Each structure stands twice: as structure tokens, then as C-alpha cells.
Amino acid sequence: MKRKWAQHIKSALYNIRKNKAYALFCASGTAFTFIFVVFLAQLAYTALSNYPPSVHADRTLSVSTFTDNDGKNIGGLSRIEIDFLLQDIKEYTSYSIINQGTVNALIQDRFRIFSVAYVNAEFWEMYSYTFLAGRPFTRDECEARKNGVVITKNLAKSCFRSLDIVGRKIEVRGMDFEIVGVVDDFSFISSPTSTSEIWFPHTFYPFSNPFTLHVFFSSPTDMKRAKELVSKAVEQSFSKKNVSVYTGNISTVKEQKIGQSGDSVLGLGIGTIILLLLLIPAINILTLKLAYTRNRAEEIAIRRTFGSGKLASFFQLMLEDLLLVMAGTLIGIVATKPFVLMIQRTFFDIPMLGSTSLISGVDFFVIAGVIVPLMMLFLFMFGGIPAYVTAKRNIADVLKGGMQ
Amino acid sequence: MIEIKNLTKVFYTKEIKTTALNAVNLDVERGTFLSIMGPSGCGKSTLLNMIGLLDQPTGGHIVINGSEVTAMRDAETAKFRNNVLGFIFQRFHLIPALNVLDNVELPLLYRSHVAEKECRQRALDVLEKVGLSHRLKHFPSQLSGGQCQRVAIARALIGKPEIILADEPTGNLDSKMSDEIMKLLVEINQEGTTIVMVTHDEKIAGQTQKIVRMLDGIISEV
Numbered sequence A: 001m002k003r004k005w006a007q008h009i010k011s012a013l014y015n016i017r018k019n020k021a022y023a024l025f026c027a028s029g030t031a032f033t034f035i036f037v038v039f040l041a042q043l044a045y046t047a048l049s050n051y052p053p054s055v056h057a058d059r060t061l062s063v064s065t066f067t068d069n070d071g072k073n074i075g076g077l078s079r080i081e082i083d084f085l086l087q088d089i090k091e092y093t094s095y096s097i098i099n100q101g102t103v104n105a106l107i108q109d110r111f112r113i114f115s116v117a118y119v120n121a122e123f124w125e126m127y128s129y130t131f132l133a134g135r136p137f138t139r140d141e142c143e144a145r146k147n148g149v150v151i152t153k154n155l156a157k158s159c160f161r162s163l164d165i166v167g168r169k170i171e172v173r174g175m176d177f178e179i180v181g182v183v184d185d186f187s188f189i190s191s192p193t194s195t196s197e198i199w200f201p202h203t204f205y206p207f208s209n210p211f212t213l214h215v216f217f218s219s220p221t222d223m224k225r226a227k228e229l230v231s232k233a234v235e236q237s238f239s240k241k242n243v244s245v246y247t248g249n250i251s252t253v254k255e256q257k258i259g260q261s262g263d264s265v266l267g268l269g270i271g272t273i274i275l276l277l278l279l280i281p282a283i284n285i286l287t288l289k290l291a292y293t294r295n296r297a298e299e300i301a302i303r304r305t306f307g308s309g310k311l312a313s314f315f316q317l318m319l320e321d322l323l324l325v326m327a328g329t330l331i332g333i334v335a336t337k338p339f340v341l342m343i344q345r346t347f348f349d350i351p352m353l354g355s356t357s358l359i360s361g362v363d364f365f366v367i368a369g370v371i372v373p374l375m376m377l378f379l380f381m382f383g384g385i386p387a388y389v390t391a392k393r394n395i396a397d398v399l400k401g402g403m404q
Numbered sequence B: 001m002i003e004i005k006n007l008t009k010v011f012y013t014k015e016i017k018t019t020a021l022n023a024v025n026l027d028v029e030r031g032t033f034l035s036i037m038g039p040s041g042c043g044k045s046t047l048l049n050m051i052g053l054l055d056q057p058t059g060g061h062i063v064i065n066g067s068e069v070t071a072m073r074d075a076e077t078a079k080f081r082n083n084v085l086g087f088i089f090q091r092f093h094l095i096p097a098l099n100v101l102d103n104v105e106l107p108l109l110y111r112s113h114v115a116e117k118e119c120r121q122r123a124l125d126v127l128e129k130v131g132l133s134h135r136l137k138h139f140p141s142q143l144s145g146g147q148c149q150r151v152a153i154a155r156a157l158i159g160k161p162e163i164i165l166a167d168e169p170t171g172n173l174d175s176k177m178s179d180e181i182m183k184l185l186v187e188i189n190q191e192g193t194t195i196v197m198v199t200h201d202e203k204i205a206g207q208t209q210k211i212v213r214m215l216d217g218i219i220s221e222v
Helices: A002-018 A020-048 A079-089 A139-143 A153-160 A223-239 A253-257 A262-305 A310-347 A364-391 A395-400 B044-051 B074-084 B100-109 B116-129 B145-158 B175-190
Strands: A060-063 A073-075 A094-107 A110-119 A131-134 A148-152 A169-172 A175-183 A198-201 A212-216 B002-012 B017-028 B033-037 B059-064 B085-089 B163-167 B194-198 B210-215 B218-221
Touching: A002 A020, A002 A262, A002 A310, A002 B100, A020 A262, A020 A310, A020 A364, A060 A223, A060 A253, A079 A094, A079 A212, A079 A223, A110 A153, A148 A153, A153 A175, A262 A310, A262 A364, A262 A395, A262 B074, A310 A364, A310 B074, A395 B044, B002 B044, B017 B044, B017 B059, B017 B218, B033 B044, B033 B175, B044 B059, B044 B163, B044 B194, B074 B085, B085 B145, B100 B116, B100 B145, B116 B145, B145 B163, B145 B175, B163 B175, B175 B194
Parallel strands: A110 A198, A148 A175, B033 B194, B033 B210, B085 B163, B163 B194
Antiparallel strands: A060 A212, A094 A110, A094 A169, A094 A212, A131 A175, A148 A198, A169 A175, B002 B017, B002 B059, B210 B218
């Protein structure tokens, strides 16, 4: 069995070498297709799951700005109002407060504008950022207004050319801040502070704008009840100001990530796009493949003459395409993140976006659970018909050199 | 050993119906070296393909070693071809990607019970027999026509088939090489293997024990 497959691989490699143009077209077509497929699959996985850093996205409620029952904006909650609100909610496990903005920071003698966030210390417990160096700032440091900040890996690399920068300083509004931690790449879709590259203690927030509150309810609290608790607390908070508030838009972080469309619609939409992405190149390769199968027909007929069955012949033909598709898919997986970053920087060069990306990388789960099955589907889409046609052809006709 | 009864093969195209074999009856006894002769298009290769289970007849029966082979399914025909039949073709039909040794070992790859060591030894033995033991690692493109046909004969022999079907085995070779190949086939037949060979050449056919002549899809003379 092992020798039979070794011989099949030998034949497949010979045929690949012999038909370089087709092999190149097939592998590069697969690679290019799978860059988009991997990107979309990873994007969907990031949006639809509790993807880090939002590891509790489906159990965290977001409270931001509100409208009254007529749809008029009535703002959000101040830091003090949030403290009272939390006393009313009671059953929560943890909470974080977030405010975002931009700052002009002096780093390495150069001023640059950065997207930043002001958060409390609990933020780092609720959200799972990977620290490559240092640590998050603590509650005591926050309350004591100690000048510690956390920055992204990309910022560290672009400004300091190193990750070993804990203790180095950045200057914002004439004040020195010490870098206490460096976090790894993350997808801004799953980050509660979206594209922020520097995190300050919330006590340094210089304005009086309301904070966004994220309240985490651990299992087994029912999320419907959690929403009721938060809604009631918000209503009470606004009733103190004699303002009626609409609380129907209080939602989980996950619901916010996927917008109004919902899991199934988003999944279905991305699924449809992926299928179309696979179908179009598959048809192109299939057309070319049908012309090329003549090269393999004789070998298959010879093998069948000497004892190979139709099914074994079918799989032998698929092997050649499998090698090409595997090579193409591997290139696609490796090239996805650099390609996405390149497109992002070339066509969507927004300073606010900084160096964060739509996807932080490609997960093993996405590769094993989505990409490998899609790779096999793609393989059968373009290789299945030619292999079936070749494997079932009349042996005598092929050996005679005739076509049916 | 081979019983052919009322074998018919009709080829259809959109407008033309061609009867390649018209109720052919033929018996081939074990150990016979039979040659089938006839002009181009008389159906001799079609008959050989039917015996070799490389094509399906339109009607009639073929019984080989007591087994009705026309009713077999694909997996059964594949196994039958592998175990009972050996093939030699005019155009050799070697796999260009494989070297001599790999080409010769091909039939044994589809037999699960043959160990790798035995497979290699049998390949070496048959290559020795056809005089090509010094060309083991050569590829078909590096061999002459005569050498390619010797490799094809070694491939046909390795599975120790009871019947060898040869379709114009000397058709692509010069007279000297043809004589050598025929000498080899006669030797194989003398060892007990039944051979059915299609040929155009009277001189070649003259070296076989029995000649069957065909014309327009029927056997005209035995």
C-alpha cells in the first residue's frame, strides 16, 4: 500500500514537472483564492466567537450613550453615575470602563498621533490581551494616577524597534508616561478599544465625556436577566435626572461586534461569499484541467489494464491536484495576514487605524475546522469531474489513442 | 481455457453503426500460442480487447478458466486482469514517469499479499530473463524500442499470468528486434503460458502453434 502511494506520488510529481504552466496556474490560483477565503473565515470566526481579547463577549453587556423614547440623544453616564449604577446592578462579576480618543505623543523625539484608550485596571482582567513584555497597570496605580501605560507590539516595533522597552518613556501633553507593558497583535474587531495603540489609566482622561461601561456576568447568570438588571439600573440612574431613557439597545459585546445582522445572517453571508470565491476559480481551473487530463488518461488506462480499479484511479488523479492545492492553500494561509495588512495600508491608509489589523493571525481552529474542509471542497470542485471522466474512460479507446 | 461464444461488438456513432465483431466463436486451449491475423479493421484487436476485459462486448459470452468474465463488475475485472492476464502492446504503453524497475513492478502493486522484497526479487528475475537487468534505473525515454518492449514483456510476466495477450508486439520493431521478441515469447509459451497474439506479419504468425484469420468481424479460417 505504502509503495503504491509512493509510486502514485512519483507519477503526480512527474506530471507536475511536465505541466509546469498548469501547475503554476493551479497553485497560484488556489493561493490567491485562499488568501481571501482564509481572511473571510478568520474574520467570521473573530466576529462570531468569544475571540481574544473579548473572551467574554457573549456575557459582557455594553452600556454607552442612550436616547430617550423619542429617539433624542441624552448622552451617557459619567464616572460617578457609573459607580451608582453598579451598586444597583449588584450581580455582576466584573466591569471595565473605557473611553477612547487620540493624542499627539512624543516618542523617540518624534511627535505622532495615536489612537488611545483610557481604561480601569479591571479592563485587563476582563479582556485577554497577551503581554509580550511587562504587565498591565494595577488598580492602585490607576487610583494613584501613576504614569504607567500599555502599548501595542506594533507601536513598540515601529517606534523603538524592540519589545524590550518596559521602563521607557513617552510624552503626552507635557507629561512623561512610563511604558509598563507591551501587548501582542490583536484584531480590532474583537478589541473593546478597537484600534487603540496606547492604554492610559482612566484617571488620566482629560475630558468630562461619559465612559462606556462593560459589565461582565459570569455563568450561570442568565443574560436575559442580566440585561433586565442593567436596564433597570440605567432607568433608575436617568430617572434621577427626570429623563426617560430607552434601554432596548443594551446589548452584549458580541452582539455589537456582529451588528444588527445576527450570527446566522453574517455566517450565511460570509459562507455565500466564500462559496462564490471558490466556485469562480474552480471553474477556471476545471476548464484548463479538462484539456490537461489527456496527459494522464494513458497512464490511468495502463494502470487499470494491470489491475487498478476505477476508484483507485480516481483517487490517484486527485492526488496530483491535492499536492497542488495543498501547496496553494499553504501559501494562501501564510500570505493572508501580510496581504491584509498591505491592502489595509495601501488602500485604507487611515492614521486612526494605526498598525492594528482586521485579523490578528490565522487560528489553528480556522485552518483545521474550516480551511482544510474548504480546500477539499475546492479540490473536488475542479478536480473531481476531470478525474471521474478520466477514470471511467474506456481502456481500449485510450490505449488505442482514440477519444470517445 | 478461453471460450468465446457469439461475441459481438458494435460501435455506434451519430450516423454510422459499425459491427467490429459479428458472432465470433473461438476456443483457445491451455498452453496454446495462438496468433490472430487479418487486414486492418477486421476486428482482431477488438477481439483481443474483449478477451483482456479492456472493453465490453455488445453481446455474447467470454469464459476464461471457467469464469464468465463479461458479467464481471469493475473491481472484479481489475482483479481478474491483475491475476490471470498479462498484456503486451505494440506501443509498449510504459509509464514515462517510472523507471524500468517501477514499470515492471506495477502489476504487483495491485496485489496486496506480495511483500516488497518478493516484488523486487520477481522484478529482477523477469528483467534478467528479458536481458535488461543492467537498465533497472533507466526511464522509458532512455531506452530503444526493443528494450521498451522487453520491459513491457517483463511487466506482463511478473504477475505469472496464465494468459498473455499481445497486440502486435513486434509492430514497432525492426526485423532483428522482432525475431528476438518472438524468441522470447515462444520461450514463455514453452514454459506453459497461453499466448494470444494479434499480428499482421505472416512470418511472425508462422512461429505460433495456431493461426486464426479474421475478415469483417468474423473468423474466416482457423
